[in-house]
Amino acid sequence: MSERTPATGGLLRNGMARTLRIGTLVAVVLVGAGWAWSLVTSDAVLDERSVLELVGSGGPGTLIGAGLIGLTFLPIVVLGLAIVGFRATGERRLAAISAGVLALLVIGFATAAILGTLGG
Amino acid sequence: MPTELLLVLSGLFAGSFGALLGLGGGVLIVPILTLGFGVPLPTAVGTSLICVIATSTGAAAINVRAGRADVRLGITLASGTVVGALVGGLVAGFLPERIIAGLFALLMLYTAATMARGLVQGRAGEPDAAEVGAAVGVPAYRTRRVPAAVGGAFVGGGVSALLGVGGGVIMVPLMHLVMRVPMRIAVATSNFMIGMSAAAGAYAYLFRGDIDARLAAPMVLGVAAGAALGAGVSGRIRSTWLVAAFVVLVGYVAVRMALLALGVEGS
Numbered sequence: 001m002s003e004r005t006p007a008t009g010g011l012l013r014n015g016m017a018r019t020l021r022i023g024t025l026v027a028v029v030l031v032g033a034g035w036a037w038s039l040v041t042s043d044a045v046l047d048e049r050s051v052l053e054l055v056g057s058g059g060p061g062t063l064i065g066a067g068l069i070g071l072t073f074l075p076i077v078v079l080g081l082a083i084v085g086f087r088a089t090g091e092r093r094l095a096a097i098s099a100g101v102l103a104l105l106v107i108g109f110a111t112a113a114i115l116g117t118l119g120g
Numbered sequence: 121m122p123t124e125l126l127l128v129l130s131g132l133f134a135g136s137f138g139a140l141l142g143l144g145g146g147v148l149i150v151p152i153l154t155l156g157f158g159v160p161l162p163t164a165v166g167t168s169l170i171c172v173i174a175t176s177t178g179a180a181a182i183n184v185r186a187g188r189a190d191v192r193l194g195i196t197l198a199s200g201t202v203v204g205a206l207v208g209g210l211v212a213g214f215l216p217e218r219i220i221a222g223l224f225a226l227l228m229l230y231t232a233a234t235m236a237r238g239l240v241q242g243r244a245g246e247p248d249a250a251e252v253g254a255a256v257g258v259p260a261y262r263t264r265r266v267p268a269a270v271g272g273a274f275v276g277g278g279v280s281a282l283l284g285v286g287g288g289v290i291m292v293p294l295m296h297l298v299m300r301v302p303m304r305i306a307v308a309t310s311n312f313m314i315g316m317s318a319a320a321g322a323y324a325y326l327f328r329g330d331i332d333a334r335l336a337a338p339m340v341l342g343v344a345a346g347a348a349l350g351a352g353v354s355g356r357i358r359s360t361w362l363v364a365a366f367v368v369l370v371g372y373v374a375v376r377m378a379l380l381a382l383g384v385e386g387s
Binding site: 024108 | 192213327333
């Protein structure tokens with residue numbers, strides 16, 4: 001039980017806010033550009049393809065796939081920043097928790113990839 | 121009207137309503153896709169999770185910068201939500217669609233009841249003590265019952281991944297009522313955490329092929345625009361009427377999802 005305020009160090013707060021803002025913007029712009037491109041060209045690239053297959057499909061599908069997958073990676077980048085920020089402010093316990101959560105996300109991604117591959 | 125445009129408009133509606141009420145929008149996106157567009161529930165849930173990440177990260181950027189989101193608390197509780205979401209995402213692949221629909225109906229009833237209670241007690245739209253305190257400076261507070269809250273966060277993460285929602289309806293009361301975190305900070309911190317748990321849940325759907333790019337692309341665009349729109353007009357709309365409309369809408373959707381769970385209605 002510790003007294004706290006929500007305010008955090010500059011590196012942590014500004015770095016995270018900037019990453020979240022720019023990351024979200026880039027992902028949404030990629031999705032928007034790819035989607036508009038597919039509509040203009042009446043491209044059937046989106047038919048019956050999973051998001052993962054889209055990334056390697058070339059053209060508008062690649063933009064859409066990259067944007068959607070980029071969104072799911074944004075929290076991983078934020079946690080990486082949290083580790084750096086908490087280490088910089090000497091908060092080792094929180095740096096370790098951030099690293100643990102980051103590891104869980106990476107393990108979750110790998111497990112889903114393995115199970116998805118096994119499931120065909 | 122072309123389906124693509126309808127999807128963008130649906131995302132716009134869910135994103136703006138969600139932003140006005142402090143929700144991720146998943147409680148609206150899943151029923152819209154399932155009941156409105158006839159999308160299978162697992163695909164609706166996976167697609168919704170991607171939209172939830174978009175709304176969460178967009179709002180979190182503002183809340184973190186403004187110091188409203190407690191990053192330390194959010195990351196501590198994320199250790200629970202992320203594990204819950206990983207488990208929920210994997211378990212969802214084995215659950216029959218009707219059970220997920222039933223659980224969704226229960227979540228909707230809980231959400232409607234929680235918001236209706238706030239409405240009856242006259243809390244909707246009123247600043248709480250912490251907000252008043254925030255007006256004169258950053259409110260200091262103590263977090264309590266952290267281990268219990270991490271356990272509760274596990275449940276919140278599991279619900280998020282199973283049902284395609286942000287989980288704020290569980291995380292905000294958990295932080296506010298159990299941990300005694302001021303409401304304003306609980307809402308902002310929940311928003312910050314939602315992106316992590318939604319991403320953890322989304323991985324399982326991504327590799328199962330349950331995220332449909334044809335749905336996700338227009339919905340993400342609509343939700344992102346709607347969230348920005350909702351945040352922009354939130355101060356100019358009477359939240360009492362908004363909450364009342366939401367309670368009616370959620371109650372109606374809960375009944376439809378319950379009928380789906382009982383096999384009376386097809387998706």
